[in-house]
Amino acid sequence: MKIWLDTANVDEIRAAARFGVVSGVTTNPSLWAKAASGIEYREVVVEICSVIEGPVSAECVAQDVDGLVEEARSIASWHPNVVVKIPLDETGLEAIHRVSREGIKVNTTLIFQPNQAMLAAEAGATYVSPFVGRLDDIGHDGMAVVRDIVEIFDRYHFSTHVLAASLRHPLHVIQAAKAGAHIATVPYAVLQAMFKHPLTDVGMQKFLEDARKAATVRS
Ligand code: E4P
Numbered sequence: 539m540k541i542w543l544d545t546a547n548v549d550e551i552r553a554a555a556r557f558g559v560v561s562g563v564t565t566n567p568s569l570w571a572k573a574a575s576g577i578e579y580r581e582v583v584v585e586i587c588s589v590i591e592g593p594v595s596a597e598c599v600a601q602d603v604d605g606l607v608e609e610a611r612s613i614a615s616w617h618p619n620v621v622v623k624i625p626l627d628e629t630g631l632e633a634i635h636r637v638s639r640e641g642i643k644v645n646t647t648l649i650f651q652p653n654q655a656m657l658a659a660e661a662g663a664t665y666v667s668p669f670v671g672r673l674d675d676i677g678h679d680g681m682a683v684v685r686d687i688v689e690i691f692d693r694y695h696f697s698t699h700v701l702a703a704s705l706r707h708p709l710h711v712i713q714a715a716k717a718g719a720h721i722a723t724v725p726y727a728v729l730q731a732m733f734k735h736p737l738t739d740v741g742m743q744k745f746l747e748d749a750r751k752a753a754t755v756r757s
Contacts, residue, residue, distance in 0.1 A: 597623035606633035638662025659698035669704035
């Protein structure tokens with residue numbers, strides 16, 4: 539399973555890039571507003587593309603099909619690695635179908651049930667993003683949706699990638715991997731939590747102390 543970063547904060551993306559484990563980035567208007575209000579969305583996305591060599595999702599906000607198609611074409615022209623995010627409703631589905639035929643890569647966003655994912659895949663989307671955390675927030679089992687989508691896509695040999703999104707903690711990442719998601723997109727804090735364990739810290743401290751003791755005995 540690939541790890542992508544779910545942020546529009548370029549400092550976080552630069553820091554994470556140094557680990558060599560992040561192969562893509564997802565953004566949305568809320569993440570843009572949080573990280574870089576006052577800077578053009580295009581500018582932020584293009585800068586992210588200069589840091590990460592991989593797909594970078596940028597979201598459309600138009601409200602009608604023609605508007606979404608125009609916006610998708612424009613966003614896709616920002617950089618060859620840009621993937622256009624389109625939310626899955628009736629309008630979005632038609633737009634996904636139209637722009638996918640033009641070769642524009644679409645990450646279908648705001649997926650909350652497997653039917654939405656199947657429709658997006660049939661329409662030609664490259665990625666579907668089930669939102670795990672937001673389903674958990676309202677008492678549903680978000681990861682069950684990821685599992686169902688993976689099972690359906692496997693059974694019918696869809697080439698569309700399952701991108702587990704709205705992941706809130708490290709356990710979500712493990713569950714997404716076990717569910718067979720192709721990609722997990724995670725906030726920077728979740729990525730940091732993935733490599734931390736108190737026993738690692740305690741163990742390192744003990745090795746350090748013992749190394750100092752051994753060096754003192756030798757000298
Ligand atoms: C990523 O593509 C999504 O926009 C993001 O994971 C949503 O996360 P949230 O539900 O924590 O806002």
